[in-house]
Amino acid sequence: MHPESQPTFETVLPRRQFIARGAAATLGGLMLDAGLLDLAQAASPASTTGATGGLQWHNWSGAQQAHPTALPTPATEAELQALMTSAQGEVRAFGSGHSFTALVPTSGSIVSLDRMSGVIAVDRTAMTATIHAGTRLGVLSRALDAQGLALRNLPDVDVQTIAGAISTGTHGTGIALPALHDDIVGMRIVTPGGKVVELHEDKDREQMAAARVSLGSLGVISQVTMRVLPAYNLHRKVWLRPIEDLLKQAPQLAQQHRNFEMYYLPFTGYGAAISHDIYAGNDLMLPKPSDDAVMADLRTLRDWLGRFPQLRQWAAQKFIDPNMTDEARHRAYRLLSSVRPMKFNESEWHVPREQGIACLRQIIGAIEKHNEAFFPIEFRFIKGDDAWLSPFHGRDSCSIAVHASADEPYDYLIKDCAPIYRANKGRPHWGKLHEMGFAELSAMYPRWNDFQTVRKQFDPQGRMLNAHLRKLFVKA
Known part of the structure; x- marks a missing residue:
């Protein structure tokens, strides 16, 4: 390979997106050429008539299924009142079906709110x-x-x-x-x-x-x-660093920036930091377009080198440029949320802020006992509130989320991680997988x-x- 054709690792990291452009791993002469990683977006769940004529419902990831007797879609509050008056048995409502827990499934009525919008x-x-x-x-x-x-x-x-x-x-x-x-x-x-x-x-x-x-x-x-x-604009900055550096810097970075979060890329030794701050300038710039194919590439890297975690980490680090950064400036809603076509299942817990970093270290250790893992681990900061069933009730918190592809087993996300979360006084996200x-x-x-x-x-x-x-x- 000529020097000018050597792949490089360029990085654009919008929320839950990681660019590993040209990140290559060699295995038996094979090369992995990765594009932009996007962790997945929720689309509407299906509500259809099954082959036997019965109604079917499933959530976005497909992990939750139901065969309700009715799937009404009221367009007004008056129609919703009439429905609630006449409905027999259990009634559950769903919005986008993006909860991974079984909040919706019932054999009674499942109410869609899609027509009550605006x-x-x-x-x-x-x-x-x-x-x-x-x-x-x-x-x-x-x-x-x-x-x-x-x-x-x-x-x-x-x-x-x-x-x-x-x-x-x-x-x-x-x-x-x-x-x-x-x-x-x-x-x-x-x-x-x-x-x-x-x-x-x-x-x-x-x-x-x-x-x-x-x-x-x-x-x-x-x-x-x-x-x-x-309405306000934000300035987003994304950068890669060794995870040990980010673990030490995260509390201070959270204090310095309006929005701060980070992600650990399993079996790489690296994390991605993302900050957002209020921006008053006029030179707006949207993030670079995403390339969802990279998740398949990262899975391929896992498939090739999953039995050799040290080689897998070496391959990832060989092409990572730790000095690479990316920036964007635009309306807050254009930067804080993004599109996620790839499906996954997720477990997320919220621990007291003072225990956040220690808990994250333990979760990284637990996830990296599973060579099949390849989704980034997500770490965020949330201010406490006083809602009675808020996971943040009475305490400032850090959230730690782990994921598995929707077509792969995810039981280890619960079995191995839940004891760690509980030991750190965690509370599960109501819409994410748990067994409490x-x-x-x-x-x-x-x-x-x-x-x-x-x-x-x-x-x-x-x-x-x-x-x-x-x-x-x-x-x-």
Whole structure:
């Protein structure tokens, strides 16, 4: 190979995206030429008629399946009321189906909120927006931007509905930024039986503390009112460093930047750091386009060298340029969230901030006992809040997420990582894979019993509970 044809490792790393352009590994004369890694995007789950004529539903990754008796799609709150009045048996709602836990499956009714979408009203004095519950975060961000407004923060996947996102405690990253539900100041919930309950934080403080993160157990949310900000631009910077350097620097970097997160690339010894800060300039620049084929390339590298982890790390490091950086400047929603076509399953827990780095070290060790692993490990910072079932209730936290391809086994993400998370006082993400039940969860949340009291007031017959929620909420 001539020197000028030697592959190089160039890197553009938007959120959960890693460019390994030209990163090559030689095995028996074979070369891996990688492009841009994109960890995957949620699309709508399927709701179809099966071969036998019955209805079928599955979540985005395909891990959760259901055969409901009905899949209604109300377009208005009045239609939702009528549905909740007439529905028989269990009722569960779904937004984008991006939860990996069994929050939705039931043999009763599964309600789609897709037709209940859009911004209803904006109050510029209070700086709030009232929003239909089925509005996808990406759609919401663009609608708000058209009015010169924005959400305070966003997660890295923006296809979730606003109702689904807040109900599961969905969050972005930022040491001073709480999860999305903390900006909810009011909501309307249609309970089993069709009653509409309107809540506002000024007069319903206790009920709002329960409703902000409810796993859909109080009823079906029809609309929310949340705080908004004037639209703003961010400056994103992405860089690669040895993981040991990033582990030492992460707490300080989180203090220095509005949004900071990092990812560890298993079996490479390297991590990717991503920062976002407010940008007032006019020279805007979007990220370079992604190339999703790299995930297949990284899997191929795993397949070739998975039995030889040291050789695998050598091959990755040979082409990594630790001085490579990438920058982008644009509207916040264009940078904080991105597209993810490749499917995966995920387990994510939230540990007290002071234990975050130590826990991450242990998780890296656990994941690298499995040569089949190749998805990056995600590490973020979240400010605490006071919602009763928020994983961040009463404490600032760090989140650590592990992934496996949707077509590969993922049990080790739970079996090997959950004991580490629990030892570090972790709380599982409600929408990510875990095996916790009533006994363990009730000990994790100081206001657990208060939430159960409110839940029973909204749904005394437990019609919003499926098998998964009964495992969480009903004492055996």
